[in-house]
Amino acid sequence: MEVVIVPDSAAGGELIAEAMAELLRSKPDALLGVATGSTPLPVYEALSAKVRASEVDASRARICQLDEYVSLPYGHPESYRSVVLREVVEPLGLTDASFMGPDGTADDVGAACLAYDRALAEAGGVDLQLLGIGTDGHIGFNEPCSSLASRTRIKTLTQQTRQDNARFFDGLDEVPHHVITQGIGTILEARHLVLLATGEVKADAVALAVEGPLSALVPASALQLHPHATVVVDEAAAAGLK
Numbered sequence: 170m171e172v173v174i175v176p177d178s179a180a181g182g183e184l185i186a187e188a189m190a191e192l193l194r195s196k197p198d199a200l201l202g203v204a205t206g207s208t209p210l211p212v213y214e215a216l217s218a219k220v221r222a223s224e225v226d227a228s229r230a231r232i233c234q235l236d237e238y239v240s241l242p243y244g245h246p247e248s249y250r251s252v253v254l255r256e257v258v259e260p261l262g263l264t265d266a267s268f269m270g271p272d273g274t275a276d277d278v279g280a281a282c283l284a285y286d287r288a289l290a291e292a293g294g295v296d297l298q299l300l301g302i303g304t305d306g307h308i309g310f311n312e313p314c315s316s317l318a319s320r321t322r323i324k325t326l327t328q329q330t331r332q333d334n335a336r337f338f339d340g341l342d343e344v345p346h347h348v349i350t351q352g353i354g355t356i357l358e359a360r361h362l363v364l365l366a367t368g369e370v371k372a373d374a375v376a377l378a379v380e381g382p383l384s385a386l387v388p389a390s391a392l393q394l395h396p397h398a399t400v401v402v403d404e405a406a407a408a409g410l411k
């Protein structure tokens with residue numbers, strides 16, 4: 170695992186956007202796995218700026234989701250499908266056709282999870298998966314105690330994560346209790362994992378993930394198992410590193 174400390178979130182965004190651009194220059198139809206939440210926004214902004222400046226052609230890029238709320242109606246503005254379309258797919262000038270994600274509205278959520286793992290494999294696997302990290306060490310929505318071998322499945326959000334995400338909704342009651350998330354085993358199949366963490370609120374989780382023991386209690390510590398994992402942290406998020 171390589172750890173890169175950058176001055177701030179804008180620098181982290183630029184660094185990762187350039188890694189994505191480099192990938193697209195060598196593999197124009199690369200499958201990019203994207204995370205939602207606040208942390209990755211500077212990455213998407215920097216990558217879109219590179220596309221607008223013709224520094225990279227992203228017209229054949231493919232985008233896939235990491236996770237999705239269960240039971241939000243199709244088209245809900247905070248469903249991760251809507252968020253990824255709004256924050257990644259449209260700014261890159263792509264269409265829905267280049268995008269895939271798990272179906273959080275399915276009647277049979279278990280079947281939707283299996284179908285998503287199958288779809289990722291049939292698409293040739295994820296080339297670069299961008300990850301954030303929860304204050305409790307989660308990646309995707311694999312909360313503490315998730316199996317390190319887990320596949321895409323339904324999970325119950327912890328109260329902490331629901332509180333963390335309440336800022337995107339009209340209050341805590343509106344935050345769904347369940348999500349579909351790529352499993353840790355699924356995430357580890359991506360060819361390159363890039364985790365971005367910014368702000369002092371992430372410092373404890375980053376220290377445990379990077380320097381703590383490999384443990385299901387800290388799902389992000391699974392990156393220690395991956396042959397090509399990059400952790401990009403700003404100085405505040407790096408504060409707990411030795």
Ligand code: F6R
Nearest residue numbers: 204205206207208301302303309
């Ligand atoms: C969301 C996801 C989550 C977030 C994490 C951090 O798709 O995968 O693991 O990355 O909850 O969220 P922010 O960046 O909002 O602090």
